[in-house]
Amino acid sequence: MSDILIVDDMASNRYILRCLLEEAGYPVREATDGQQALDAATRSPPALVLMDINMPVMNGYEACRRIKQLPGQWCLPVLFISANNEISALEQAFQAGGCDYVSKPFHQLEVLARVQNQLRLKDLSRQQAKVQLYQSLFQLTAGIAHEINTPVGIGITASSLIHGAGDLLANAVQNGMLGQRLLHQQLTDIKEGSELVESSLRRVALLITRFKELTRDQHELPALHFPVQKSLSK
Structure with missing residues (x-):
C-alpha cells in the first residue's frame, strides 16, 4: 500500500493526523513545508497528500501545482487542510489542483471519510483506465x-x-x-x-x-508549464 503524505508546519497537526491515519491502517510520511512535500513526492509518489495551505518556504497551493506537474502525477489526489473556510480559499485550492478540502479543527470521521473516498475514486479511475x-x-x-x-x-x-x-x-x-x-x-x-x-x-x-x-518504448514527456496569463497579456 502506498503511503499518505501529511504536509503541515504545525507538529501538533501532523501528530493528530498521523495517529488518526495509522490507527486506520494507512502508512504515513510527513513534511513540514511545500518544498519538502515536493521533494518527497518526487522521490516516491504517495497515494494521497494532505496539504496545509499556509506554510513557510512554499505554500500549499504552489506545492500542489508543482506536484501535479511531476511526470505521471497529474491525478495524485491532494486534500487541502486549513482553518480558512472562505470561498476564495476554496476556489484557490481547487484551481491549484486540489480534489477536496478538510477544515480545521479536524473531525476524525470527516478526515477518514474524505481520505477513503479519494482513495476509492483513485482506485476506480485506475480500474477504468x-x-x-x-x-x-x-x-x-x-x-x-x-x-x-x-x-x-x-x-x-x-x-x-x-x-x-x-x-x-x-x-x-x-x-x-x-x-x-x-x-x-x-x-x-x-x-x-x-x-x-x-x-x-x-x-x-x-x-x-x-x-x-x-510497440517501441515511449518515454513520457515531462509536463511543461505554460504561462497563460503572461501570454495573453502580450
Whole structure:
C-alpha cells in the first residue's frame, strides 16, 4: 500500500493526523513545508497528500501545482487542510489542483471519510483506465488480424492458382497434350499468382514493421508549464 503524505508546519497537526491515519491502517510520511512535500513526492509518489495551505518556504497551493506537474502525477489526489473556510480559499485550492478540502479543527470521521473516498475514486479511475487499455488492446488486436488476414488471404488464393496451373501443366505433359497456347496461358497465371504472393508478403512485412514501431518504448514527456496569463497579456 502506498503511503499518505501529511504536509503541515504545525507538529501538533501532523501528530493528530498521523495517529488518526495509522490507527486506520494507512502508512504515513510527513513534511513540514511545500518544498519538502515536493521533494518527497518526487522521490516516491504517495497515494494521497494532505496539504496545509499556509506554510513557510512554499505554500500549499504552489506545492500542489508543482506536484501535479511531476511526470505521471497529474491525478495524485491532494486534500487541502486549513482553518480558512472562505470561498476564495476554496476556489484557490481547487484551481491549484486540489480534489477536496478538510477544515480545521479536524473531525476524525470527516478526515477518514474524505481520505477513503479519494482513495476509492483513485482506485476506480485506475480500474477504468485498465478497462479502457484492455478494450484498446482488443481493438488493436482485431485491427491487426484484419490488416494481416487480407494480404494473407490473397496470398493463399494466389498460391492455389499457381498450384492449379502447375497441376494442369503436369497433366498436359503426361498426356502429351501440352500446346503452346496452354503453356502460355498457364505460365501467365503462374506469373500473376507469383506477383500476388510477393506483393502480399511485402504487405504483411510492412504491417509487421509498423506494428513493431508502435510497440517501441515511449518515454513520457515531462509536463511543461505554460504561462497563460503572461501570454495573453502580450
